Amino acid sequence: MKKPPTIRDVAAAAGVSVSVVSRVLNPDSGPVAPAKRQGVLRVMEELGYRPRAAARELSVGKALTIGLVVTDLSNPFFAHLADRIVWEARSHGVQVVLMTTQEDPHLEAESLDTLMDRSVSGVIATPTGGNIEKWARLQDLGVNVVFVDRTIEELGSVDVVSIENFDSAQRSTEYLIGLGHSRIALVTGPKSTSTGRARISGYTAAHESASLPVDPLLIRDVPFRGDAGGDAVGSLLTIPQPPTALIVANTAQVRSSVRRLVQMGVDIPDQLSLIVFDDNPWTELMSPPLSVIRQPLDMLAVHSLELVLGRMRGKLPEGPRLIEVKADFLPRNSCAPVTSALAH
Amino acid sequence: MKKPPTIRDVAAAAGVSVSVVSRVLNPDSGPVAPAKRQGVLRVMEELGYRPRAAARELSVGKALTIGLVVTDLSNPFFAHLADRIVWEARSHGVQVVLMTTQEDPHLEAESLDTLMDRSVSGVIATPTGGNIEKWARLQDLGVNVVFVDRTIEELGSVDVVSIENFDSAQRSTEYLIGLGHSRIALVTGPKSTSTGRARISGYTAAHESASLPVDPLLIRDVPFRGDAGGDAVGSLLTIPQPPTALIVANTAQVRSSVRRLVQMGVDIPDQLSLIVFDDNPWTELMSPPLSVIRQPLDMLAVHSLELVLGRMRGKLPEGPRLIEVKADFLPRNSCAPVTSALAH
DNA sequence: GTCCCGAGTGGAACCGGTTCCACTTTTGTA
DNA sequence: TACAAAAGTGGAACCGGTTCCACTCGGGAC
Known part of the structure; x- marks a missing residue:
C-alpha cells in the first residue's frame, strides 16, 4: 500500500520547481522551455505520476465533474440517457456523479446539496418540479444547470433540452x-x-x-x-x-x-x-x-452535454437556451381503423 | 455568485477555533463541550455551511466516493444494478461515480486510472477480464474492489458477488x-x-x-x-x-x-x-x-455495497469473500414437452 | 551601450478541510 | 486535599495541487 508520487516528487526528480511541473500539467497557464517540458514529461512517465483530482479541485474551486440527476435507472429511458451522457462526458474528460430522485423532491434536494459539496461544475437533470429555490441557488453558485426531458417554467434562466x-x-x-x-x-x-x-x-x-x-x-x-x-x-x-x-x-x-x-x-x-x-x-x-x-436519446444526451460543457468552457452566448428535438413516430401494428362494432 | 462560508467563517462566528468546528463535523475525532457543540451547530445552520468535499478528501487522502464500473447502462441488467447500488450507496452517504467500459479493456483501464485520481475508496465492477495488473495495483493503493456478476480467477484477493x-x-x-x-x-x-x-x-x-x-x-x-x-x-x-x-x-x-x-x-x-x-x-x-x-439484482447490489462499505469501515475479516446468491427459475409458457414431430 | 520587454523560472501563499500536539481545566479517586 | 487522568481547547502543520509575483536572463530597438 505505497503512496503515489506528488507533484513535488516529480519536480525534485526533474530538477525543476513545482511551478514548472504545474505549467506542464496545464499548458495554457504559462511558458515552459521545450527541453524542460520534455524532461518533466519523461519523469512523470517514469514515476507513473497522476495528479490528484481533489487537490486540483480544492485550489481551483471547481471540479471537472458533472452531476446527473435522474428519477431512476430502472426506467429504460433514463438508463439509456445516462448511458449516453456518461459515455459522451468521458470523451471530454469529465466524470459523472449519478444521483437518483425516485421522483421525490426531498431526495432531489439532498442530491443537490451533495452536488454542491462536490463543487461540480455542471448538472444535468430531469427535475421533479420542486426545489425551485435550490435550483436557483445552484446557479447562483456558478453551477451550470441543464434540464433534460422536462423543465420548470418558474426557472427562466436554465438551459433546457427536450423533445417536441x-x-x-x-x-x-x-x-x-x-x-x-x-x-x-x-x-x-x-x-x-x-x-x-x-x-x-x-x-x-x-x-x-x-x-x-x-x-x-x-x-x-x-x-x-x-x-x-x-x-x-x-x-x-x-x-x-x-x-x-x-x-x-x-x-x-x-x-x-x-x-x-x-x-x-x-x-x-x-x-x-x-x-x-x-x-x-x-x-x-x-x-x-x-x-x-x-x-431521440442520443440527441438529448449530446445536446445537454454540449450545453453544460459549453457553459463550463465559458464560451456560449449569455441567456438560456431551449433546444427541442424531434421525436419520430414509428407506426407498427398496434393501431387499426375503428370498426363498426366499436363505433358508437 | 457569492462564495459559500468555510470552516473558518463558522469558527469565527461561533467564537471557537477551527479545531472545535472540525470535531463537531466528525464526532469521533475528539471531545467537544455540549454547549459549544450546540453553538457551532446553530452557526452552521445560520450560515448555511456545508463542508467542501474536496478539502476533506485532500487531507484525508480518500474520498467518500465509490466507483461503479459496468459495461453499459443500455443493458437493463446493469441499469437495474446501478440503480440499486446508487440508491443503496446514497443511504450510506456515499456518492457513486459511474463509468462504462463497453466491454473494452482499454476503456476499462482508463476508467480505473480516473478512479485512482479521484481517490475513490472503493470500486464495484463487472470486469472485462483484462487489466489484471491494474486491478491489482488499485488494491495495492488501498482501494476496496468488489467484482459483481463476473470475476477474474487470476485475482485471488478480490471480493466477488455473483449468482450461482x-x-x-x-x-x-x-x-x-x-x-x-x-x-x-x-x-x-x-x-x-x-x-x-x-x-x-x-x-x-x-x-x-x-x-x-x-x-x-x-x-x-x-x-x-x-x-x-x-x-x-x-x-x-x-x-x-x-x-x-x-x-x-x-x-x-x-x-x-x-x-x-x-x-x-x-x-x-x-x-x-x-x-x-x-x-x-x-x-x-x-x-x-x-x-x-x-x-436477484437487489441482493447483488446490497451485498456488493455491503462488502465495499464494510471494507471501508475497516471491520470485515481479512481474506477475500465470495458471495453467491441463488437465482430463481420462473417457468412461464415458453417451454413445452418435445413433440414427436420434432424428435429425431 | 543602454533600455525595455518578454520568455522562463522558482518561492511562497492559498484553497478548506483534518489532525497532531501542547496546554488548560475539570473530574475522579485515593 | 492532593494529584493523576480525562475532557476540552486552540495553534499550526499538512494534504497536493494552482497561481501570483518577483526575479533573471536574453535579444531587439534605439
Missing part, C-alpha cells in the same frame, strides 16, 4: 383520428410536470383541429411511479363509453399500462389501438409490435 | 431435459468470462447426470455486444439436427436472440422451447411469456 412534446402528442393523436377513432384516451404524467402539460395540449389541439370534442374523462394525468398507469388503464376500460384507442404518453407508465392490458386480455389492435411513448427495444418484439413515439 | 451460475444453468438445462428435450442449445458469453465458463459447466453437468451426450455444435459462447447472440441463434437453427430447445444464458444476448427468433417466425414453444437469463419486465408481456432465470 406538444408536437409528438399532437401527431399521434392525429394519426388515431385519421384511423377513425373519436374516443381516444391519454395516459400521461401529472399536470405539475411540463411534459404532462405539453402532451395534453398536443392531444387537445389535435382534437380541436379535427373539430372533435375532448372528453376530460379520457385524459388521465397520473403519477409516473408505481402502478398509476395500469390503474388508469383499468379504469378507462370500464367507463360508459370506453375508448377505442389509447396513447400512453410517458415511458415510465408504459410497462404497467401494457401489463394491465395483457392481464385483462384486451385484444390489440382490434379492441383497442395503442401508441406508447417509448423506444424500448421490446415494444418491437411484442405481438403485435407496438406503434411508438421514439425519443 | 453453475447451478442456474444446470437447473434450466435439467428442466428442459425433463420435458424430453435432448438437443438443447446454449447461447452464452465468451469462455474468457467466468460466467460464460460456469454456465457451460452447469449445462454440461446436467447432460452428464442424465447420461445425455453434449454436442459442441449446440454450445455457442459468443461476445456480449452487437448481434452475436442473434447470429448464433440464426446459425443454430440451420444446422443438420437443429435444437428443440434454447437457453440464452446472458442478459446482454437476450434481445438480439429473441428478435432473431421473432424475425424468423419461429413458433415458441411448439417449435422451440426457450429459457432466457433475464429479469426484464418485458419477458412477461410477450406471447408467450418467457420462462426466465431471474437474477
Whole structure:
C-alpha cells in the first residue's frame, strides 16, 4: 500500500520547481522551455505520476465533474440517457456523479446539496418540479444547470433540452383520428410536470383541429411511479363509453399500462389501438409490435452535454437556451381503423 | 455568485477555533463541550455551511466516493444494478461515480486510472477480464474492489458477488431435459468470462447426470455486444439436427436472440422451447411469456455495497469473500414437452 | 551601450478541510 | 486535599495541487 508520487516528487526528480511541473500539467497557464517540458514529461512517465483530482479541485474551486440527476435507472429511458451522457462526458474528460430522485423532491434536494459539496461544475437533470429555490441557488453558485426531458417554467434562466412534446402528442393523436377513432384516451404524467402539460395540449389541439370534442374523462394525468398507469388503464376500460384507442404518453407508465392490458386480455389492435411513448427495444418484439413515439436519446444526451460543457468552457452566448428535438413516430401494428362494432 | 462560508467563517462566528468546528463535523475525532457543540451547530445552520468535499478528501487522502464500473447502462441488467447500488450507496452517504467500459479493456483501464485520481475508496465492477495488473495495483493503493456478476480467477484477493451460475444453468438445462428435450442449445458469453465458463459447466453437468451426450455444435459462447447472440441463434437453427430447445444464458444476448427468433417466425414453444437469463419486465408481456432465470439484482447490489462499505469501515475479516446468491427459475409458457414431430 | 520587454523560472501563499500536539481545566479517586 | 487522568481547547502543520509575483536572463530597438 505505497503512496503515489506528488507533484513535488516529480519536480525534485526533474530538477525543476513545482511551478514548472504545474505549467506542464496545464499548458495554457504559462511558458515552459521545450527541453524542460520534455524532461518533466519523461519523469512523470517514469514515476507513473497522476495528479490528484481533489487537490486540483480544492485550489481551483471547481471540479471537472458533472452531476446527473435522474428519477431512476430502472426506467429504460433514463438508463439509456445516462448511458449516453456518461459515455459522451468521458470523451471530454469529465466524470459523472449519478444521483437518483425516485421522483421525490426531498431526495432531489439532498442530491443537490451533495452536488454542491462536490463543487461540480455542471448538472444535468430531469427535475421533479420542486426545489425551485435550490435550483436557483445552484446557479447562483456558478453551477451550470441543464434540464433534460422536462423543465420548470418558474426557472427562466436554465438551459433546457427536450423533445417536441406538444408536437409528438399532437401527431399521434392525429394519426388515431385519421384511423377513425373519436374516443381516444391519454395516459400521461401529472399536470405539475411540463411534459404532462405539453402532451395534453398536443392531444387537445389535435382534437380541436379535427373539430372533435375532448372528453376530460379520457385524459388521465397520473403519477409516473408505481402502478398509476395500469390503474388508469383499468379504469378507462370500464367507463360508459370506453375508448377505442389509447396513447400512453410517458415511458415510465408504459410497462404497467401494457401489463394491465395483457392481464385483462384486451385484444390489440382490434379492441383497442395503442401508441406508447417509448423506444424500448421490446415494444418491437411484442405481438403485435407496438406503434411508438421514439425519443431521440442520443440527441438529448449530446445536446445537454454540449450545453453544460459549453457553459463550463465559458464560451456560449449569455441567456438560456431551449433546444427541442424531434421525436419520430414509428407506426407498427398496434393501431387499426375503428370498426363498426366499436363505433358508437 | 457569492462564495459559500468555510470552516473558518463558522469558527469565527461561533467564537471557537477551527479545531472545535472540525470535531463537531466528525464526532469521533475528539471531545467537544455540549454547549459549544450546540453553538457551532446553530452557526452552521445560520450560515448555511456545508463542508467542501474536496478539502476533506485532500487531507484525508480518500474520498467518500465509490466507483461503479459496468459495461453499459443500455443493458437493463446493469441499469437495474446501478440503480440499486446508487440508491443503496446514497443511504450510506456515499456518492457513486459511474463509468462504462463497453466491454473494452482499454476503456476499462482508463476508467480505473480516473478512479485512482479521484481517490475513490472503493470500486464495484463487472470486469472485462483484462487489466489484471491494474486491478491489482488499485488494491495495492488501498482501494476496496468488489467484482459483481463476473470475476477474474487470476485475482485471488478480490471480493466477488455473483449468482450461482453453475447451478442456474444446470437447473434450466435439467428442466428442459425433463420435458424430453435432448438437443438443447446454449447461447452464452465468451469462455474468457467466468460466467460464460460456469454456465457451460452447469449445462454440461446436467447432460452428464442424465447420461445425455453434449454436442459442441449446440454450445455457442459468443461476445456480449452487437448481434452475436442473434447470429448464433440464426446459425443454430440451420444446422443438420437443429435444437428443440434454447437457453440464452446472458442478459446482454437476450434481445438480439429473441428478435432473431421473432424475425424468423419461429413458433415458441411448439417449435422451440426457450429459457432466457433475464429479469426484464418485458419477458412477461410477450406471447408467450418467457420462462426466465431471474437474477436477484437487489441482493447483488446490497451485498456488493455491503462488502465495499464494510471494507471501508475497516471491520470485515481479512481474506477475500465470495458471495453467491441463488437465482430463481420462473417457468412461464415458453417451454413445452418435445413433440414427436420434432424428435429425431 | 543602454533600455525595455518578454520568455522562463522558482518561492511562497492559498484553497478548506483534518489532525497532531501542547496546554488548560475539570473530574475522579485515593 | 492532593494529584493523576480525562475532557476540552486552540495553534499550526499538512494534504497536493494552482497561481501570483518577483526575479533573471536574453535579444531587439534605439
